[in-house]
Amino acid sequence: MTIPTSSIEQVIPVQGSMAQPESGxxxxxxxxxxxxxxxxxxxxxxIILAVYLLLAVIGPWIAPFxxxxxxxxxxxxxxxxxxxxxxxLGQDVWSQxxxxxxxxxxxxxxxxxxxxxxxxxxxxxxxxxxxxxxxxLSVLTNVFLVIxxxxxxxxxxxxxxxAGEWVVALVIGFTxxxxxxxxxxxxxxxxRRRDYVEAARATGERSRRIILFELLPNLTAVIxxxxxxxxxxxxxxxxxxxxxxxxxxNTWNWGTILFWAQGQQALARSAWWWFxxxxxxxxxxxxxxxxxxxxxxxxxxxxxxxxxxxxxKTSSGRTVRMRIGFTPVLxxxxxxxxxxxxxxxxxxxxxxxxxRKEATS
Amino acid sequence: MTEPVxxxxxxxxxxxxxxxxxxxxxxxxxxxxxxxxLGLAGESGSGKSTLAYGMxxxxxxxGVISGGQVIYHPEQGDPYDVLELSDAGLRRFRWAETAxxxxxxxxxxxxxxxISTQLTDVLEAHEPRMSESSRLARAREMLKLVxxxxxxxxxxxxxxxxxxxxRVMIGMALILQPQVVIMDEPTTALDVVMQRQILGQLxxxxxxxxxxxxxxxxxxxxxxxxxxxxxxxxxxRIVEEAPAASIYRDALHPYSQGLLGSFPALRGPRRELxxxxxxxxxxxxxxxxxSFHPRCPKAFDPCGANIPVLGRPATxxxxxxxxxxxxxxxxxxxx
Numbered sequence: 001m002t003i004p005t006s007s008i009e010q011v012i013p014v015q016g017s018m019a020q021p022e023s024g025x026x027x028x029x030x031x032x033x034x035x036x037x038x039x040x041x042x043x044x045x046x047i048i049l050a051v052y053l054l055l056a057v058i059g060p061w062i063a064p065f066x067x068x069x070x071x072x073x074x075x076x077x078x079x080x081x082x083x084x085x086x087x088x089l090g091q092d093v094w095s096q097x098x099x100x101x102x103x104x105x106x107x108x109x110x111x112x113x114x115x116x117x118x119x120x121x122x123x124x125x126x127x128x129x130x131x132x133x134x135x136x137l138s139v140l141t142n143v144f145l146v147i148x149x150x151x152x153x154x155x156x157x158x159x160x161x162x163a164g165e166w167v168v169a170l171v172i173g174f175t176x177x178x179x180x181x182x183x184x185x186x187x188x189x190x191x192r193r194r195d196y197v198e199a200a201r202a203t204g205e206r207s208r209r210i211i212l213f214e215l216l217p218n219l220t221a222v223i224x225x226x227x228x229x230x231x232x233x234x235x236x237x238x239x240x241x242x243x244x245x246x247x248x249x250n251t252w253n254w255g256t257i258l259f260w261a262q263g264q265q266a267l268a269r270s271a272w273w274w275f276x277x278x279x280x281x282x283x284x285x286x287x288x289x290x291x292x293x294x295x296x297x298x299x300x301x302x303x304x305x306x307x308x309x310x311x312x313k314t315s316s317g318r319t320v321r322m323r324i325g326f327t328p329v330l331x332x333x334x335x336x337x338x339x340x341x342x343x344x345x346x347x348x349x350x351x352x353x354x355x356r357k358e359a360t361s
Numbered sequence: 362m363t364e365p366v367x368x369x370x371x372x373x374x375x376x377x378x379x380x381x382x383x384x385x386x387x388x389x390x391x392x393x394x395x396x397x398x399l400g401l402a403g404e405s406g407s408g409k410s411t412l413a414y415g416m417x418x419x420x421x422x423x424g425v426i427s428g429g430q431v432i433y434h435p436e437q438g439d440p441y442d443v444l445e446l447s448d449a450g451l452r453r454f455r456w457a458e459t460a461x462x463x464x465x466x467x468x469x470x471x472x473x474x475x476i477s478t479q480l481t482d483v484l485e486a487h488e489p490r491m492s493e494s495s496r497l498a499r500a501r502e503m504l505k506l507v508x509x510x511x512x513x514x515x516x517x518x519x520x521x522x523x524x525x526x527x528r529v530m531i532g533m534a535l536i537l538q539p540q541v542v543i544m545d546e547p548t549t550a551l552d553v554v555m556q557r558q559i560l561g562q563l564x565x566x567x568x569x570x571x572x573x574x575x576x577x578x579x580x581x582x583x584x585x586x587x588x589x590x591x592x593x594x595x596x597x598r599i600v601e602e603a604p605a606a607s608i609y610r611d612a613l614h615p616y617s618q619g620l621l622g623s624f625p626a627l628r629g630p631r632r633e634l635x636x637x638x639x640x641x642x643x644x645x646x647x648x649x650x651x652s653f654h655p656r657c658p659k660a661f662d663p664c665g666a667n668i669p670v671l672g673r674p675a676t677x678x679x680x681x682x683x684x685x686x687x688x689x690x691x692x693x694x695x696x
Contacts, residue, residue, distance in 0.1 A: 312378065312425065316445070322422035326451065327415065329426045329444040333371075 039298060045291030052285055056105040059098035067096040067252050078273050085273035088264045093257065097277050100253040104235055104285075107169040107253075111234030114173025116227040119180035124219070126181070127188025128211060138185070144178035150237060154246050165251065168241065172234045180226035187222055191215050217300070224296040228289045239282060254278040365434060366573050367393040367416075367459075367541050372429035374408075374415035383644045384427070385411040387597040390671065393541065398567065398574040400584030400605065402620065403594035406641045409577045410464070412594070413543050416443065417459060418451060433458060436540060457487055459541040460534035465550055467526035470518040477514040480504070480533055487537055499536065506569075507532040508562055524555040531563065535570065543575045548583075560587050581620045585609045593617045596642045596652035599671060603682030613674055613684040615657045651687065663687045 071090030078085045084093040126137035153171045160167055200210050242255025257278045266274040313319050314328045374386035386408045393399050401409045414420045416431045431443040446454055480500035484491055501511040507528040534542055548556040584591050585605050592602040601614040612618045619637035639656035648655050654664035664687050672691030673679045
């Protein structure tokens with residue numbers, strides 16, 4: 001048996017000749033420049049966060065009243081003039097909230113950035129370097145791990161005169177990196193043993209390149225979740241500090257509002273408008289950051305990416321979630337879906353299809 | 362021919378939903394008879410693994426079965442459609458009736474458990490009333506069957522070689538004495554000597570235990586030697602199905618001829634080795650007509666226009682084989 005050999009170029013079809021689809025070619029997936037934004041969680045989280053950032057910038061300017069100024073309307077529920085009511089001194093709660101946003105966001109993000117940077121540098125270095133460096137850095141991490149952040153902040157802020165937001169942010173940042181550093185160290189330890197990292201090392205790539213191009217992309221999800229976690233922690237810490245009256249009460253943040261609300265027994269006097277807005281603001285900020293965190297997880301890990309629709313209606317009429325091991329059956333009719341051409345095919349000019357003579361041995 | 366044990370009727374498998382769907386298996390009809398080894402060959406992306414996982418409903422999302430039937434004939438009782446089984450029914454059906462040895466299965470052994478634990482685990486799940494000692498006895502027997510000394514029962518996977526691990530997996534697949542064993546390139550990661558040894562053992566076991574095998578591989582030379590019948594897949598369809606000897610001696614479909622022409626024979630006259638030019642078709646935009654025609658050296662007029670059906674060719678042994686090619690038009694379509 002011989003098979004006519006033909007050169008490869010001869011037979012590779014031009015794309016045009018092949019482009020006659022059997023049934024309509026499926027619509028090409030839309031190319032998206034901002035793929036991250038196509039994730040609904042990311043969109044929601046980023047929009048909420050953008051609103052907070054905007055308020056942090058323009059809040060003090062658009063606030064209708066001076067947050068500290070006393071007024072004549074004491075303990076008024078929300079009204080047209082005071083959107084979120086007033087305090088026992090007649091201060092406008094809405095203005096307090098607006099003015100307080102800047103400090104909260106600032107402390108949250110500064111602390112988050114400081115802590116994340118430290119944890120990446122220390123965690124990845126210690127995981128990748130190994131040996132003495134690893135031990136030294138691990139000891140450092142473990143020491144910081146057991147330092148209770150909040151009492152330390154209380155002490156530092158009470159020692160420093162006029163401890164402002166920056167001091168609070170930096171103290172939170174410098175004390176809260178250790179947990180993430182440990183997680184990153186563990187993850188780096190596991191990653192650096194993977195084949196592709198070994199291969200990169202074997203081909204002579206520098207450590208810096210291995211860390212930046214091979215390891216860090218794999219750590220993105222961990223780093224992002226660490227960042228988001230630290231921001232939430234920092235926000236809560238600052239609010240806690242203000243709430244228990246540690247930080248100076250002449251700067252406004254959401255904690256200060258809660259501090260006064262608590263001090264004046266807003267709950268007992270059923271002045272819900274005093275503390276609910278600040279509490280909601282904290283909760284929604286946390287939600288937005290978590291949504292962004294989920295979205296980053298899905299974005300960097302293709303496996304988590306939800307592939308569009310996952311619920312599907314099967315032939316038995318049930319709606320099931322697609323999962324491995326129980327492939328849904330859309331239809332079990334024994335009829336063929338694409339019908340092959342009828343046979344035999346008679347040429348219009350009367351010739352029956354000819355079996356071409358082939359050389360058989 | 363003997364009675365069928367598994368009948369696939371017009372099975373269609375798609376990846377994705379709606380207009381994004383890519384059909385990876387198209388209207389496949391295939392019958393597995395009791396006690397036979399059916400080889401499934403084709404190049405990468407021809408749909409052979411998708412067919413095997415589709416008929417056992419093991420496809421990972423977004424795979425869906427968009428049509429067809431898979432009729433299983435149990436040893437006793439009425440035949441039933443696997444695609445209609447409930448989740449619980451499917452769980453009972455698996456392993457006890459059909460077992461699968463996956464590609465690179467030797468890596469499926471859990472490194473922290475002993476071989477014996479992993480072998481008896483499935484017995485515990487499927488036959489809870491069996492006693493501990495008889496479970497161990499069965500596991501020991503299985504190891505002996507696949508040619509591993511029973512004193513390896515307490516070994517951990519890392520203490521075994523790749524071939525031994527693969528044999529443990531085969532033994533594990535056979536431990537419930539299934540009627541059908543699907544093997545998806547079970548020996549691809551092993552050297553040829555080990556391949557031969559394992560396959561020889563498999564054939565021997567089949568003769569003793571009487572199960573049927575669907576053997577998926579791209580190594581046609583292996584199939585020619587070990588299987589009773591061979592089905593060749595291309596672009597999600599079965600293009601030729603025939604007894605192994607017939608395929609080897611005179612394959613009818615140009616694609617099968619191309620596959621056979623790509624490995625050398627040990628004996629006989631020297632001949633030029635020829636591969637198949639071009640690359641596998643894009644499942645998203647299949648060429649019209651026969652999906653092989655853009656690469657086919659023998660393509661002629663009807664190939665680009667009409668899809669050939671699988672049918673009995675007009676050759677002397679035409680009753681036992683089928684081919685989907687316009688070179689061998691047929692009046693009697695199969696399935």
